[in-house]
Amino acid sequence: MSTTPSSKLPPFDPADPLGIDDLLGAEDVAIRDTVRDWAADRVLPHIAEWYENGELPGIRELARELGSLGALGMSLSGYGCAGAGAVQYGLTCLELEAADSGIRSLVSVQGSLAMYAIHRYGSEEQRQRWLPGMAAGEIIGCFALTEPDHGSDPSGMRTYARRDGEDWVLTGRKMWITNGSVAGVAVVWAQTDEDGAGSGIRGFLVPAGTPGFSAPEIKHKWSLRASVTSELVLDEVRLPADAVLPGVTGLRGPLSCLGHARYGIVWGAMGAARTAFETALDYARTREQFGRPIGGFQLTQAKLADMAVELHKGILLAHHLGRRMDAGTLRPEQVSFGKLNNVREAIAICRSARTVLGANGISLEYPVMRHATNLESVLTYEGTVEMHQLVLGKALTGIDAFR
Numbered sequence: 369m370s371t372t373p374s375s376k377l378p379p380f381d382p383a384d385p386l387g388i389d390d391l392l393g394a395e396d397v398a399i400r401d402t403v404r405d406w407a408a409d410r411v412l413p414h415i416a417e418w419y420e421n422g423e424l425p426g427i428r429e430l431a432r433e434l435g436s437l438g439a440l441g442m443s444l445s446g447y448g449c450a451g452a453g454a455v456q457y458g459l460t461c462l463e464l465e466a467a468d469s470g471i472r473s474l475v476s477v478q479g480s481l482a483m484y485a486i487h488r489y490g491s492e493e494q495r496q497r498w499l500p501g502m503a504a505g506e507i508i509g510c511f512a513l514t515e516p517d518h519g520s521d522p523s524g525m526r527t528y529a530r531r532d533g534e535d536w537v538l539t540g541r542k543m544w545i546t547n548g549s550v551a552g553v554a555v556v557w558a559q560t561d562e563d564g565a566g567s568g569i570r571g572f573l574v575p576a577g578t579p580g581f582s583a584p585e586i587k588h589k590w591s592l593r594a595s596v597t598s599e600l601v602l603d604e605v606r607l608p609a610d611a612v613l614p615g616v617t618g619l620r621g622p623l624s625c626l627g628h629a630r631y632g633i634v635w636g637a638m639g640a641a642r643t644a645f646e647t648a649l650d651y652a653r654t655r656e657q658f659g660r661p662i663g664g665f666q667l668t669q670a671k672l673a674d675m676a677v678e679l680h681k682g683i684l685l686a687h688h689l690g691r692r693m694d695a696g697t698l699r700p701e702q703v704s705f706g707k708l709n710n711v712r713e714a715i716a717i718c719r720s721a722r723t724v725l726g727a728n729g730i731s732l733e734y735p736v737m738r739h740a741t742n743l744e745s746v747l748t749y750e751g752t753v754e755m756h757q758l759v760l761g762k763a764l765t766g767i768d769a770f771r
């Protein structure tokens with residue numbers, strides 16, 4: 369085996385130690401840099417204040433700007449969507465989450481959940497009615513699956529849609545719904561009697577303002593504070609026959625949408641981790657104790673080396689899954705693999721970075737603790753750690769341990 373003389377090797381780049389950027393094309397880099405610049409300009413100067421206040425002011429303006437960037441429904445085609453590749457969508461999620469998980473959540477729910485559901489399972493009329501405005505960020509969407517008593521196991525959901533003549537009448541409650549209070553349209557999943565009780569879950573498009581529908585915001589969150597999270601109350605909400613998504617019946621409808629959103633999280637989590645790592649690296653180089661930078665101590669270097677290894681392994685994994693998605697070969701178990709690993713490692717990186725910063729690590733003056741607490745939500749939503757372990761456990765053993 370011969371090795372290249374070190375004089376001919378490209379220099380080591382602490383920001384990209386494995387040279388992963390070599391995998392990107394010019395258009396990928398252009399999209400990534402555009403989103404990074406937007407986040408630096410529009411999110412980073414304000415995010416600590418928004419987080420402290422538990423608000424996302426100007427969310428409608430931010431949504432319109434994200435629409436202009438082509439970030440909403442980015443990998444969908446037609447109806448004003450950008451038709452971008454999976455890696456480009458992933459890079460966008462990474463750059464947005466490097467700023468804050470709340471901004472990435474806004475984009476994931478809009479594009480990968482609400483728009484994806486309408487694009488994949490909606491009628492042509494429904495697509496024409498909703499998607500162009502959602503792609504432009506003029507209309508915000510939400511995706512309502514979780515209920516107060518049904519989270520990891522949505523099959524037992526109690527929100528129910530009954531037929532009344534041609535109409536549908538929805539009653540029930542949804543919980544923890546991102547974008548709920550600001551949404552112009554809610555994609556609501558409900559039980560119906562079609563296909564027999566229990567197996568007839570259908571998706572409904574509920575415009576905001578429909579009588580009987582309300583979306584009070586959930587307060588007192590210690591995570592994803594710069595994100596709108598809501599309860600949805602459906603009290604005899606009457607909808608026309610064409611409010612139902614005609615393309616799917618059963619849980620595979622919402623679960624397929626979740627698969628798409630989870631893929632974005634595989635990338636996004638590494639954005640939060642990257643910010644934590646960069647903050648720790650910068651701090652370690654300049655903070656002095658015992659007469660020298662703390663980055664000169666072996667124990668600190670061990671932390672930084674371990675963080676860098678997990679960060680760039682995670683980004684490489686995200687790339688690999690993105691290429692499989694573009695090739696049409698990405699399996700749901702592989703998305704579970706990526707979500708499980710990358711969110712778990714991102715939290716570990718944040719916690720390690722927090723220790724490098726000492727007391728400053730707990731301050732909102734630095735982004736590390738904000739990212740760490742955000743990732744607690746990311747660890748739970750779109751399938752908890754345990755759900756993804758069970759998906760992989762089932763795939764590995766052939767034995768279903770869910771029940």
Ligand SMILES: Cc1cc2nc3c(=O)[nH]c(=O)nc-3n(C[C@H](O)[C@H](O)[C@H](O)COP(=O)(O)OP(=O)(O)OC[C@H]3O[C@@H](n4cnc5c(N)ncnc54)[C@H](O)[C@@H]3O)c2cc1C
Nearest residue numbers: 511512513514519520544545546592745749750752754770
């Ligand atoms: C900030 C935020 C935003 C969200 N946004 C949305 C949204 O937009 N739309 C939406 O529909 N939902 C949303 N969710 C809800 C999220 O998807 C659920 O919280 C998640 O699915 C888990 O459900 P749960 O909280 O009811 O926990 P539970 O399902 O009650 O689980 C509690 C614990 O038990 C474990 N557990 C459950 N079953 C098993 C089992 N068989 N084996 C081992 N362990 C098990 C879980 O892994 C978890 O650790 C959001 C949540 C948060 C925090």
